[in-house]
Amino acid sequence: MPRYRDKHVIPVINDAIDRFASRGSAELVRELADEVPSRVMGSLFDLPWRGDALMANIFRWHRDIVACVGMKYTGEQLTRKAKAASDELNQVLLPRVLERRGNRGDDFISWFWSRAEEEYGEVGVEVVLAHTRELALGAGETTANAIANTIYLLLSEPAVRETVTKDQEGALSALVEETLRLDHSSGGSEMPIETCRWPAQ
Ligand code: HEM
Secondary structure, eight states: OHHHIIIIIHHHHHHHHHHHHTTTOEEHIIIIITHHHHHHHHHHTTOOTTOHHHHHHHHHHHHHHHHHHHTTTOOHHHHHHHHHHHHHHHHHHHHHHHHHHHSOOSSHHHHHHHHHHHHHSSOOHHHHHHHHHHHHHHHHHHHHHHHHHHHHHHHHOHHHHHHHHHOTTHHHHHHHHHHHHHTHHHHTOOOOGGGSEESOO
């Protein structure tokens, strides 16, 4: 965990904060919570995660796929958009998966190739691509909502803020646990944007 945190999580969070810090204010759902998960996954997959255009596209393609799944694969237009989004994601991820099959690095796709071969013997490109795609999708909206809800609790409850500011180990972990226990993130009830402004209002 510390390796992933130091190499893939903290640089992404710092990069997001650097983009608004000098402005002195931010809309933290859009500028932090929504940005972090997809860029962390981009970093894990060794994609150029600082690139705004690519990250915005990945965000939009996932949204198109989730819309189709959410409507239980009904609706011609939704299905067409989801298939197009799927093709686009394959075009970005497949070259990485192919490249890492023979040229392992320190990234998640290399790790997946190695572990899958240890566990299951020979595995095909489509298996690694499918798992990469599923992780990229699974990590996005759920984690963004969890981050947004944690920030909301932190900004809206002065006592929580004070405790977590003083204790960034136990109290911070408890805040994350409590946010997940409240189950906003998996229930889809993310906080409205106006409640997550920094500085707190
Ligand atoms: C706070 C963050 C997260 C929440 C609240 C969350 C919640 C969930 C929930 C409720 C499910 C459905 C489980 C089921 O119906 O059986 C799920 C599935 C899944 N999640 Fe997460 N998740 C989070 C973060 C992540 C992350 C960071 C990843 C990947 C790195 C991930 C990958 C997946 C995958 C791959 C599945 C599908 C599992 C399957 O096919 O059975 N999730 N998640």
